[in-house]
Amino acid sequence: MSTVTDIPSAPVSEEALNAALASGQRPPRPSAASVCLTFGWRGMLKIKHVPEQLIDVTLTPVLFLVMFTYLFGGAVAGSTDDYLQFLLPGMLVQSVLFTAVYSGVTLNTDMTKGVVDRFRSLPVWRPAPLVGAVLGDAVRYGLAATVVVVLGLILGFEAKGGVVGVVAGVLLVVAFAFALSWVFTTVGLVLRSPSAVMNSGFMALFPLIFLSNIFVDPSTLPSVLETVVGVNPVSHLVTAVRGVMAGAASAGDIGLVLAEAVALTAVFAPVTARLYGAKG
Secondary structure (H helix, E strand, O other): OOOOOOOOOOOOOHHHHHHHHOOOOOOOOOOHHHHHHHHHHHHHHHHHHOHHHHHHHHHHHHHHHHHHHHHHHHHHHOOHHHHHHHHHHHHHHHHHHHHHHHHHHHHHHHHHOOHHHHHHOOOOOOOHHHHHHHHHHHHHHHHHHHHHHHHHHHHOOOOOOHHHHHHHHHHHHHHHHHHHHHHHHHHHHHOOOHHHHHHHHHHHHHHHHHOOOOOOOHHHOOHHHHHHHHHOHHHHHHHHHHHHHOOOOOHHHHHHHHHHHHHHHHHHHHHHHHHHHHOO
């Protein structure tokens, strides 16, 4: 009968252990900016692999602009051409703001599928997935805006503010949508499913969109509705965009929109970050 004698093992030094685990120098910790850009690029790759999600960004604005211009232009403004001049800046706002809902839908999808749990295990700045996703969505906003502007120019829209006015209008809408997306990311962390986030987001946006000055002149409305339209932030955005695209920008209108965008970001970005941290 053989016996096994325990042989005491020699202590292993920390240097030897580190040498066995890593053959090279430890890479530096990535900066917060680079991590945010990486997560923004992740959003772009999702579009590359699932291009069908661009339908809402490309086809929906086309349908809305063409239908409203040629179905209601004659009745509202007397001619489709005159109505197009009035409608296009508002349709630009509508198309981009509807796209902002998907920021919350995407975040909720990552939460429900457990993807966010993997992100939390990475040695990176913790809010980076949130900030990067919203930055990536800004590309979607720009694409939706480009589709509306290009189609409007083809149909006969006269951009009296020139290229500078058009670009300024698009940037103003994208900036406001970026701020609004923080509202929907908050909703995405509160509700339980992506479909619930989408339904709630569109239900909240529809009154803001249709009780605004996108489709009709507020002076033609009853006094109560005119007052509601006047305090609607969407109306403020449409007024500013119409001004810059017409070459008659008002500093007060632009400043009001930027102040509202800053206020939305200041309130809802920290709320989103806190909810995101509490989910861990």
